[in-house]
Amino acid sequence: MSTQTIYWAAYNQDSTPELALQPLTRHIADAQSGHINENHLACPAIRGKHSNTFYSTFPYDLEVTFNGGLTSNKQEMIEQRTGLYKDSYAFNWNYYRIFFSPTSQMMETSPAFLHNTSYSQQGHAPSGAFDIGKWFRPSAPAFQLWSGVTEFKALKDEAHLYFNFPSANRIIFQEFKMTETLYKISNASVNLKSHLPREGLSSLYSRYTQAGFSKKIMAEIEANLR
16 A cells, blocks of 8 residues: 655644654554454444544543633633533634645544543544645644533543545654745644635635745755654
8 A cells, every 4th residue: 555644744833742652553553552443443434434534642640621711730721611511611722733745635533432431421533634735833732521510530541633645645743844835834734724714615626736846845844844
């Protein structure tokens, strides 16, 4: 099977240096450790779906409480956001990765639904997808609590989020170091969405391509590989 390289970096390296020590785990590899029954993965539809699925884990215990205000054991890493459900809370977790592909490549994120996590009754991570070859922005970990729930607790080493990269090739990762140039390009991508909140992804991709960002990003990454 051919391989395909996806480049990644710890986005906020100053505030989360431990992120560089937390590479993603290939999901199917869990079958070897007994987490997933191998019969489950024998199904071609399931293996095809998850052959390039990876997951991240919590690098520490994380506790967030909404009780007359937001408090957390990692206060500097948490930002409250508007809840999706009635009488619910949500928060961003400032623990960002950023991914890049020199060619068009979708990245899908979803809750860790095949892992038995301690926090599943409290809430869930949101799902989403975008083309990491046409939009250079960090993944944005967030959690949505169920209605009426005011406390979130996750344990170190628990599965956090799934990252799926649909491709006929076997995905491999290469880490790079974020630079000021890469931050500026990423901020331009994020700010464009803020200025044009109703703009569809296809339009954003077109603007990104016209700006010639891909070649600039690849050159900067190649100069800063780890």
